[in-house]
Amino acid sequence: MAEKVLMKGNEAIAEAAIMAGCRHYFGYPITPQTEIAAYMAKRMPKIGGCFLQAESEIAAINMVYGAASAGVRVMTSSSSPGISLKGEGLSYMAGSDLPALVINVQRGGPGLGGIQPSQSDYFQSTRGGGHGDYHMIILAPASVQEMASLTFKGFDLAEKYRMTAMILADGTMGQMMEPVSLEMGEINEHDKSWAVTGTKMARKHNIINSLSLIPEELEQQNFDRYARYKKVEENEVMYEEYLMDDAEICIVAFGIAARVSRNAINEARAQGIKVGMIRPITLWPFPKDALDKAADTCKAFISVELSMGQMIEDVQLATKCRRPVTLCNRAGGMIPSPEEVLQAIKEAKGGLE
Numbered sequence: 001m002a003e004k005v006l007m008k009g010n011e012a013i014a015e016a017a018i019m020a021g022c023r024h025y026f027g028y029p030i031t032p033q034t035e036i037a038a039y040m041a042k043r044m045p046k047i048g049g050c051f052l053q054a055e056s057e058i059a060a061i062n063m064v065y066g067a068a069s070a071g072v073r074v075m076t077s078s079s080s081p082g083i084s085l086k087g088e089g090l091s092y093m094a095g096s097d098l099p100a101l102v103i104n105v106q107r108g109g110p111g112l113g114g115i116q117p118s119q120s121d122y123f124q125s126t127r128g129g130g131h132g133d134y135h136m137i138i139l140a141p142a143s144v145q146e147m148a149s150l151t152f153k154g155f156d157l158a159e160k161y162r163m164t165a166m167i168l169a170d171g172t173m174g175q176m177m178e179p180v181s182l183e184m185g186e187i188n189e190h191d192k193s194w195a196v197t198g199t200k201m202a203r204k205h206n207i208i209n210s211l212s213l214i215p216e217e218l219e220q221q222n223f224d225r226y227a228r229y230k231k232v233e234e235n236e237v238m239y240e241e242y243l244m245d246d247a248e249i250c251i252v253a254f255g256i257a258a259r260v261s262r263n264a265i266n267e268a269r270a271q272g273i274k275v276g277m278i279r280p281i282t283l284w285p286f287p288k289d290a291l292d293k294a295a296d297t298c299k300a301f302i303s304v305e306l307s308m309g310q311m312i313e314d315v316q317l318a319t320k321c322r323r324p325v326t327l328c329n330r331a332g333g334m335i336p337s338p339e340e341v342l343q344a345i346k347e348a349k350g351g352l353e
Helices: 009-019 034-047 057-069 080-085 087-095 122-126 144-161 171-175 215-235 255-270 288-294 311-318 338-352
Strands: 004-008 024-027 050-053 074-078 100-106 137-139 164-170 177-181 239-242 249-252 275-280 282-284 300-305 325-329
Touching (some): 004 009, 004 144, 009 034, 009 100, 009 171, 009 177, 024 034, 024 057, 034 050, 057 080, 057 087, 057 100, 074 080, 080 087, 080 122, 087 164, 100 144, 100 171, 122 282, 144 164, 144 171, 144 177, 144 215, 164 171, 164 255, 249 255, 255 275, 255 300, 275 288, 288 311, 300 311, 325 338
Parallel strands (some): 024 050, 024 074, 137 164, 249 275, 300 325
Antiparallel strands (some): 004 177, 239 275
16 A cells, blocks of 8 residues: 655645656745745755746746746646736747646635635636637646646646646645645656757757747647647546436536535435536546436536536536536635535425426
8 A cells, every 4th residue: 555645735736746757836925825836945946946936927927938848847836816817828838839737726706805715717727718719638636635646647648738737726625634645656758859958950940939920820720739639638538426327416516516515415315315426527628428428317417616606507518408407606715515515406306306
């Protein structure tokens, strides 16, 4: 059995990034993710890495842009308002087809909002995060172990598909402590012949640039990029099913909402209600096929969210509106209780009778 250590979620992300080969971190402090930057500030100098606290979130993402252009594994982290400031840089990186890992430990909003946990950045992350046609791979951990393992995997996916990956966590995941195994496996090597590493007169010059002033060329770049995104959708969807074999009601939840929902499902089962859960681990690509299949047998769906209802739209699209989809939610930094989710399950069952 692998040895485990007790770690906070934010620290698990930072250590897993180092184990994944990340030696460059650029960021700016903001609650509730500041421990990531603090951890990197201590560890990076000891392993020959580069830690730099930028003057702003905008500066940090552009430093990530530069390091990624050179083909190194690089990461930045922030929380909701900071991610908004990074939006332009994220779009530039997408337009330049650069791999990097971005961490968003969400807080309540909009605006500065509060520092309590939230999932209200779902639209922002799954729809790109900045301007233009592009996607990021969005990974949603539901435990401290997954904070680590999905960070490790995020670097691999980013390099494999030459695109930005994001860990979309919430403040609870970042601050809670759980036992973690840090046995992450081997680092996969990917082709980086595109990187600007200096030619030494041995190859043609590489150019990293998101500017394209010829419409036909820009259109083709977008077509090519989306062909690559299609491969991500075909090969990298991740989700977990819980008690779905005979479920008549399906809960869809991620992150801390999924953990709360599991307790509610167990109690509902004890009361004779056939309910299960599909937990998306990749929010993009979203597990559309799994939900579409579940709609063949399930009679109702409940989207449990720490937002005003954002993922519910993807649940409705995935199930092609064949079944009723209701929302169980809290917002502004509040977390649904197992009792509230159980009540939503009972109401869904009542609507079927």
